[in-house]
Amino acid sequence: MDKQILVVGSLNMDMVIEMDKMPVTGETILGKTLSYIPGGKGANQACAAGKLGGSVRMLGCVGADSFGERQIKNLDSAGVNTESICQRVKEPTGTAVIYVNKEGDNSIVVVAGANGTCDKKYLEQNDKLFQDSEFVVFQMEIPYEAICYGISRAHELGKKVVLNPAPAPQPGEIPDEILSQIDYLTPNETEVIQLGEECGSDMESIKRGAGKLLDKGVGHVLVTLGSQGVLLVDADGERIFPARKVQAVDTTAAGDCFNGALVTRLAEGASLEEAICFANCASSIAVTRKGAQSSIPQKSEVWELMHSDKVVC
Numbered sequence: 001m002d003k004q005i006l007v008v009g010s011l012n013m014d015m016v017i018e019m020d021k022m023p024v025t026g027e028t029i030l031g032k033t034l035s036y037i038p039g040g041k042g043a044n045q046a047c048a049a050g051k052l053g054g055s056v057r058m059l060g061c062v063g064a065d066s067f068g069e070r071q072i073k074n075l076d077s078a079g080v081n082t083e084s085i086c087q088r089v090k091e092p093t094g095t096a097v098i099y100v101n102k103e104g105d106n107s108i109v110v111v112a113g114a115n116g117t118c119d120k121k122y123l124e125q126n127d128k129l130f131q132d133s134e135f136v137v138f139q140m141e142i143p144y145e146a147i148c149y150g151i152s153r154a155h156e157l158g159k160k161v162v163l164n165p166a167p168a169p170q171p172g173e174i175p176d177e178i179l180s181q182i183d184y185l186t187p188n189e190t191e192v193i194q195l196g197e198e199c200g201s202d203m204e205s206i207k208r209g210a211g212k213l214l215d216k217g218v219g220h221v222l223v224t225l226g227s228q229g230v231l232l233v234d235a236d237g238e239r240i241f242p243a244r245k246v247q248a249v250d251t252t253a254a255g256d257c258f259n260g261a262l263v264t265r266l267a268e269g270a271s272l273e274e275a276i277c278f279a280n281c282a283s284s285i286a287v288t289r290k291g292a293q294s295s296i297p298q299k300s301e302v303w304e305l306m307h308s309d310k311v312v313c
Contacts, residue, residue, distance in 0.1 A: 014038070050078035051299065060142070062114050210231065
C-alpha cells in the first residue's frame with residue numbers, strides 16, 4: 001500500500017487574465033480572456049498528488065462561499081480527501097489574480113483570505129492526520145507560525161517533510177532549526193538565491209545557495225530551473241536532471257505539479273532520482289496547458305510519456 005501524503009497549505013480561486021504582454025507601471029492594456037480556476041499552492045500540490053495516484057489528504061481553510069465549495073469539489077474529483085478542510089464563515093476564500101502573457105510567463109498577486117486562518121490551533125486539532133501520514137508537504141502561503149509548527153510536529157513524529165519555499169521567505173524567516181528538520185526542500189532558482197543569501201543569479205550562485213542550505217541541515221535541495229530542469233544537491237553531490245523540451249503555454253502550476261508528482265512517487269517507494277524524473281515529466285505536460293489544477297496530467301499520461309523514447313534522465 002502506498003504511504004499516506006498530507007498536504008498542508010493554501011487554497012485559492014485563481015482569476016487568470018490572458019494578455020499579449022505584461023503592463024508596466026501606469027499602463028492600461030486590454031486583456032484577452034478571464035477565467036476562474038481553482039488554485040493555491042497547497043491545493044495545486046494536493047491535486048497533483050491525487051491525479052497522479054497518491055493517497056493524499058489536505059489541510060487548509062476556505063471561506064463558506066461558492067469559491068470554497070468549488071475548490072473542495074475540484075479536489076474531491078482529483079481523489080483528494082477533503083474531509084478536514086475548514087470552511088470559515090468570517091473570511092472569504094483566498095484569491096490569486098494571475099496575468100499570463102503570450103509567451104506563457106506569469107505574474108501573480110495573492111490575497112490570503114481564509115488561508116490566514118490556517119493556524120497552529122487548526123493543525124493541532126488535526127494532529128491525527130500528521131500521525132497517520134508518512135509524507136507531509138508545506139508551502140509558504142499560510143501563516144509562518146503554522147508552517148514552523150507543522151514541520152516540527154511532522155519531524156517529531158518521524159515523518160518525511162517536504163517544503164516548497166514559495167513565495168520566497170526572507171533570509172532568517174525560516175529558522176535554522178526548522179531548516180534542519182526538512183528532508184526535501186524544493187525552491188526555484190530565485191528562492192534558493194534568496195534563502196541562501198547569494199547575490200548572483202548564475203548557476204554557481206545557485207549551487208552555493210543550495211550548499212548553504214545543505215549545511216544548515218536540509219536533507220536534499222531540489223532547485224527547479226524551468227526549461228533547464230532540476231538541480232539536486234545533497235550529501236552525494238550535485239546532479240542536473242534535464243527538462244523535456246516543450247512549447248510552454250502557461251507555467252502557472254509547473255512547480256506545484258512537480259512537488260505533487262515528486263512526493264507521490266516517493267510515497268510509492270521510488271528512489272529520489274526516479275521521483276525527480278517522473279516529476280519533471282509531469283511538469284513538462286502541465287506547462288503545455290492553461291490554468292493551475294486544470295493543467296495537471298493524469299498518471300497514465302505521464303507513464304505513457306515516460307515509457308516512450310521522449311524522456312531522458
